[in-house]
Amino acid sequence: MLKSVQKLAKEQDIPCQISLEEKMGCGIGACLGCAVKTSNSPADNPSYLHVCKAGPVFDSSTVEI
Ligand code: FES
Known part of the structure; x- marks a missing residue:
């Protein structure tokens, strides 16, 4: 469901936060x-965030789920 919400927000250019x-x-x-x-990290050198330290709430445009 979060992935669908993220996709819809991106398509409609709606600010969105996901937990x-x-x-x-x-x-x-x-x-x-x-x-x-x-x-926004390159495919050949991906970067990661830890939900417990950087979140748990993120702008939906900043993470891949
Ligand atoms: S490292 Fe264990 S929950 Fe984040």
């Missing part, structure tokens, strides 16, 4: 299970 707390495991930065790829 990715469902991806969190430990919540303290230890498990690294909450990494999400940033949308």
